[in-house]
Amino acid sequence: MENITCKGFKAAGVASGLKKNGGKDLGLIYSEVPATVAGVFTKNLVQAAPVLLDRERIKSGLCQAVIVNSGNANCCTGDQGMRDAVSTARFAASGLGISEDLVLVASTGVIGQPLDAGKIEAAIPDLVRAAKPDGLADLAEAIMTTDTGPKVVSRQGEIEGKPYTVASVAKGSGMIRPDMATMLCFVVSDINILDDILMESLLAATNKSFNRITVDGDTSTNDTTLVLANGLSEARVKNSAHKESFQIVLDEVLTNLAKMVVKDGEGATKLVEIMIKGALTNKDAYKIADTVANSNLVKTALFGEDANWGRILAAAGRAGVKIDPYKADIFFDDVMIAKNGMWCGENAEEEAAKILKRDEFAISVDLNMGQGLASIFTCDFSVEYVRINADYRS
Amino acid sequence: MENITCKGFKAAGVASGLKKNGGKDLGLIYSEVPATVAGVFTKNLVQAAPVLLDRERIKSGLCQAVIVNSGNANCCTGDQGMRDAVSTARFAASGLGISEDLVLVASTGVIGQPLDAGKIEAAIPDLVRAAKPDGLADLAEAIMTTDTGPKVVSRQGEIEGKPYTVASVAKGSGMIRPDMATMLCFVVSDINILDDILMESLLAATNKSFNRITVDGDTSTNDTTLVLANGLSEARVKNSAHKESFQIVLDEVLTNLAKMVVKDGEGATKLVEIMIKGALTNKDAYKIADTVANSNLVKTALFGEDANWGRILAAAGRAGVKIDPYKADIFFDDVMIAKNGMWCGENAEEEAAKILKRDEFAISVDLNMGQGLASIFTCDFSVEYVRINADYRS
Numbered sequence: 199m200e201n202i203t204c205k206g207f208k209a210a211g212v213a214s215g216l217k218k219n220g221g222k223d224l225g226l227i228y229s230e231v232p233a234t235v236a237g238v239f240t241k242n243l244v245q246a247a248p249v250l251l252d253r254e255r256i257k258s259g260l261c262q263a264v265i266v267n268s269g270n271a272n273c274c275t276g277d278q279g280m281r282d283a284v285s286t287a288r289f290a291a292s293g294l295g296i297s298e299d300l301v302l303v304a305s306t307g308v309i310g311q312p313l314d315a316g317k318i319e320a321a322i323p324d325l326v327r328a329a330k331p332d333g334l335a336d337l338a339e340a341i342m343t344t345d346t347g348p349k350v351v352s353r354q355g356e357i358e359g360k361p362y363t364v365a366s367v368a369k370g371s372g373m374i375r376p377d378m379a380t381m382l383c384f385v386v387s388d389i390n391i392l393d394d395i396l397m398e399s400l401l402a403a404t405n406k407s408f409n410r411i412t413v414d415g416d417t418s419t420n421d422t423t424l425v426l427a428n429g430l431s432e433a434r435v436k437n438s439a440h441k442e443s444f445q446i447v448l449d450e451v452l453t454n455l456a457k458m459v460v461k462d463g464e465g466a467t468k469l470v471e472i473m474i475k476g477a478l479t480n481k482d483a484y485k486i487a488d489t490v491a492n493s494n495l496v497k498t499a500l501f502g503e504d505a506n507w508g509r510i511l512a513a514a515g516r517a518g519v520k521i522d523p524y525k526a527d528i529f530f531d532d533v534m535i536a537k538n539g540m541w542c543g544e545n546a547e548e549e550a551a552k553i554l555k556r557d558e559f560a561i562s563v564d565l566n567m568g569q570g571l572a573s574i575f576t577c578d579f580s581v582e583y584v585r586i587n588a589d590y591r592s
Numbered sequence: 593m594e595n596i597t598c599k600g601f602k603a604a605g606v607a608s609g610l611k612k613n614g615g616k617d618l619g620l621i622y623s624e625v626p627a628t629v630a631g632v633f634t635k636n637l638v639q640a641a642p643v644l645l646d647r648e649r650i651k652s653g654l655c656q657a658v659i660v661n662s663g664n665a666n667c668c669t670g671d672q673g674m675r676d677a678v679s680t681a682r683f684a685a686s687g688l689g690i691s692e693d694l695v696l697v698a699s700t701g702v703i704g705q706p707l708d709a710g711k712i713e714a715a716i717p718d719l720v721r722a723a724k725p726d727g728l729a730d731l732a733e734a735i736m737t738t739d740t741g742p743k744v745v746s747r748q749g750e751i752e753g754k755p756y757t758v759a760s761v762a763k764g765s766g767m768i769r770p771d772m773a774t775m776l777c778f779v780v781s782d783i784n785i786l787d788d789i790l791m792e793s794l795l796a797a798t799n800k801s802f803n804r805i806t807v808d809g810d811t812s813t814n815d816t817t818l819v820l821a822n823g824l825s826e827a828r829v830k831n832s833a834h835k836e837s838f839q840i841v842l843d844e845v846l847t848n849l850a851k852m853v854v855k856d857g858e859g860a861t862k863l864v865e866i867m868i869k870g871a872l873t874n875k876d877a878y879k880i881a882d883t884v885a886n887s888n889l890v891k892t893a894l895f896g897e898d899a900n901w902g903r904i905l906a907a908a909g910r911a912g913v914k915i916d917p918y919k920a921d922i923f924f925d926d927v928m929i930a931k932n933g934m935w936c937g938e939n940a941e942e943e944a945a946k947i948l949k950r951d952e953f954a955i956s957v958d959l960n961m962g963q964g965l966a967s968i969f970t971c972d973f974s975v976e977y978v979r980i981n982a983d984y985r986s
Contacts, residue, residue, distance in 0.1 A: 244909030244917040244933075274902055274917060276934045309902025310935045417910040419902075494888070495981055502982025508668055508703025508813075515638030516811040523638040524670060539638075540670045541704045580982075581975040587889055588896025588974075 201332040202352040204363040205388035206230040206430035209333035211340030214321035216269030216307070216314065224318060225340035226290065226325050226333075227264040227384055232300055233428035235261035236397035238404050240421035246273035247283040248303040249422060255302055259393035261426055262300035264384060265290040265325075267307075267318060268341050268369070273419045274310040282315040289315075293322040304382050304422045306343055306369060334386075338367040341382050344586055345369050349458045355389070355433065355447040357440050362389040362433035366451050370459035381408065381459055383423040385451065389444060390429035399445050400425050407452035411460045411575045412491045423452075460575045465582030468500055469575060471560040474514075477570030482519040484572035486563070489517035497579030505550035507535045514563060525566040531559045595726040596746040598757040599782035600624040600824035603727035605734030608715035610663030610701070610708065618712060619734035620684065620719050620727075621658040621778055626694055627822035629655035630791035632798050634815035640667035641677040642697040643816060649696055653787035655820055656694035658778060659684040659719075661701075661712060662735050662763070667813045668704040676709040683709075687716040698776050698816045700737055700763060728780075732761040735776050738980055739763050743852045749783070749827070749841040751834050756783040756827035760845050764853035775802065775853055777817040779845065783838060784823035793839050794819050801846035805854045805969045806885045817846075854969045859976030862894055863969060865954040868908075871964030876913040878966040880957070883911035891973030899944035901929045908957060915959050923956040924948060 210226045217223040237256045239249050255261070265286055272279050283303050291298035305313065328336065338348030352365040368383040391399075404423060425448075435441050461469045472491045477483035490496055493513040499506035507528045514521055528536040530553040535546050553559050604620045611617040631650045633643050649655075659680055666673050677697050685692035699707065722730065732742030746759040762777040785793075798817060819842075829835050855863045866885045871877035884890055887907040893900035901922045908915055922930040924947040929940050947953050 242906060242909040243915055244906050271902070274905055274930070274933050274935070276918065276932070309900075309906060310930065312935070417906075419906050419909065494977075498978050498981035501978060504982065506703075508665070508705075511668055512636060512638050512703060512811075512813045515636040515813065521637055523668065536668065536704065538670070539668050541668070541706070579978060581978045583888075584892050584895060584973060584975045584978060587892035588898065 202334050202350060202365050203331040204365040204386045206428045207386045208329040208331055209337040210325050210328035210330065211333070211336030211338070212321055212324045212328050214267070215317045216267055222336065222340040223267055223269045224321050224325055225266045225337040226329055227337065227386060227426065228294055228329050229262050229386070229426060229428040231428055231430065232260045232262045233426040234259055234391060234393040234396050235424060235426050236393060236400045237422065237424045238400060240418055242417045242419050244274065244419045246271050246305055246420040247275060247279035248272055248305045249420060250280065251283045251287070252302045252304070252422065255299060258299065260300060261302050261424070262296050263290055263294055264302045264304065264424060264426070266304040266341055266382060268343055270305060270307040270311060270313045271309045271420050272305040272313040275312055278312060282313045285315045286318050289319045289322045293326040302424060304420070306341060306382055306420050309419060334365055334367050337384070341367065341369040343369060344464050346462055349455055349462070351451050351454045351458070353447050353451050355444060357433040357435065357443060360432040362387060362431040364447050364451050366455055368455040368459060370462050381421060383408070383452070383455060385423070385425040387425070387427045388429065388431035389427050390431070390434035391427045391444065392435070395435055395441060396425055396427055399441065399448050402445060403448045403452045406449050407456035410573065411456045412488070457575060460577050463577035464586045465580040466577030467580055468578045469558045470500055470577065471573055471575050473560055473562040473573040474565065475562065475571050476565040476567055478520060478568040479570040480572055481570070483570035485519050486514045486517040486521070487572045487574040489513050491574040491576035494579055497576065500554070500578035501580045503551070503554040505530060505535055505547060505554055510561060510563065511536065511539060521565050522567065527564045527566065529562040530554060596728050596744060596759050597725040598759045598780045600822045601780045602723040602725055603731040604719050604722035604724065605727065605730030605732070606715055606718045606722050608661070608711045610661055610711055616730065616734040617661055617663045618715050618719055619660045619731040620723055621731065621780060621820065622688055622723050623656050623780070623820060623822045625822055625824065626654045626656045627820040628653055628785060628787040628790055629696070629818060629820050630787060630794045631816065631818045632794060634812055636811045636813050638668065638813045640665050640699055640814045641669060641673035642666055642699045643814060644674065645677045645681070646696045646698070646816065649693060652693065654694060655696050655818070656690050657684055657688055658696045658698065658818060658820070660698040660735055660776060660778070662737055664699060664701040664705060664707045665703045665814050666699040666707040669706055672706060676707045679709045680712050683713045683716045687720040696818060698814070700735060700776055700814050703813060728759055728761050731778070735761065735763040737763060738858050740856055743849055743856070745845050745848045745852070747841050747845050749838060751827040751829065751837060754826040756781060756825040758841050758845050760849055762849040762853060764856050775815060777802070777846070777849060779817070779819040781819065781821045782823065782825035783821050784825070784828035785821045785838065786829070789829055789835055790819055790821055793835065793842050796839060797842045797846045800843050801850035804967065805850045806882070851969060854971050857971035858980045859974035860971030861974055862972045863952045864894055864971065865967055865969050867954055867956040867967040868959065869956065869965050870959040870961055872914060872962040873964045874966055875964070877964040879913050880908045880911040880915070881966045881968040883907050884957070885968040885970035888973055891970065894948070894972035895974045897945070897948040899924060899929055899941060899948055904955060904957065905930065905933060916961065919960040921958045921960065925953045
């Protein structure tokens, strides 16, 4: 991995003993100066303690450090869980010599078991010592659960000739469904931007990225995306043109991470974009895309490289919105497999079979009813997914 | 299998060549006299040709024969598909020497490929010859797709001392989700009952049985349940007490079949009842039960015999209805694993682990908020499910 840095930020990842396998499980982001911050969180009504804590703290618009653990979600852990989240922030604040109000917390891992905050406390000196400008790769490793590899994306932008960086790490890779994909994502930037503008940008970017991916249809209790901008570059967002240019960079970073998350979906072997067009409304199109993207029958057929378009149309038919199956055209990339809801024959089947062998392709359904559009990224559903999730806690 | 018969009915199952493996794929039910009939069909907007045909024909309230094929769903097959469904009925009518308006049709199998009605026509003499009073077992075999075994349930009832029979066959076992479970189900009875009373009874029984089971969250395009009552016994439904007594028998038959379908869910190794109580309303409870019963993370944990109650609560939290996770108690059979949304500790975990090893058990969630109740039967989600569905068309 390239050595990614972002002015004024340090990051770290160490092993604290929370993960049974002894791997890195404690991560840190630290900014030399308090940064403006924006965050989006899970919409699940069951929310982990760190999510509840961050929702409160983020209201100040400022953050100087984020401490994050894997191996335990600190969710369904009651008052003790909240005390543990607060303590975790305090340990980090104390190690860094900053105010604990400026520390946010995130956790991922098993739900419903008490967090051993003592392990975190004991690892703080190590963690602080390990913090370094190119430490994002270590952080990315420390937040992995069933991920098969760390996920880091970085882009450069420029405002009035002044460069800035947007660097980001994320973890997936099960319990992924909009809104939002189950995951932790931390973005740092040295751009100078107001917190409310940052929040608008984050919401827009999230809708184009993490809210458009699905792995298994489950929404996590711990989803958290945080963006910290410390303003230490000379690039400053002063008008809507600047904002737009930053939006493009942020969109690209989060979209790339989102695709990495789906591609690394538990047991996934393929990244498939489900594109619905010609629906009556965008909302209808989204509902259909979501139903197709989460259909186990569609996803297992993708794993089997089977151009089973009937399952795609059947999923569309149960999405709860109006469609006319005998108007629908279905494509695998540019191969039309069904026209007006009917099979295009053996030739199309053979051509489609070639597309299905690819690692990445698109399934498009044109409903030919209106102008509604939506697209969602999904993955196939393999025997490995079941193996991973049957044994997760053992 | 016991020799199940029902007065005045014959049934058959033969091989017509529609199934690639040469197994039985064509079935028949025939009544000596026209029977009153009631039916319920899929709510998917994509509906197979035989479903569209039956919906029309059933309006007459009378039916004398049902012809059903497996190996091809005759769905997404357009005008030709409808012509094939009509021809199929005509072939049967001609072979049996009855009016084609009195013949209903059902199909199950691959979606989107033309039905070879010629094979059906050629097999009619065989099929008619094979029809016999104890032929339901052959019919049950002929309608199987990924089912691992035939499903036949029969019960005796009595009205004013006069006995009658309700005998039934069904097939599952993927694309199962309310409403209604994907399946074909054919019920015959020699009771004497008006068609509108029969329809009311069927709807009530369906809500207690097939609308309470799920295997994989997909709703089929071909779901069909038909009940034929030919009145050849002396038992006659003349008042509401009689109706109630028939309802009990019909409920029991369909509930037993429904459980057989889930238990034989593709790759399933366990039958699990998801019971939600203490919700604000019954509707809320149903939504939560449906979300938990269809959660891949919950179902893979069941396969792994893992008492992962956090996934159960997390699924409840994303069901789209109001809950307070810190009021929820969760049980595996009679073992409380979580109280007030928090883990009950190692002892409970050990006791729960024993329950999880059973073939059948219940997961109960008491939300402690109101009086809302619902229950759904589901199964675990195994590597075998993925294998079956990845290769289905090959």
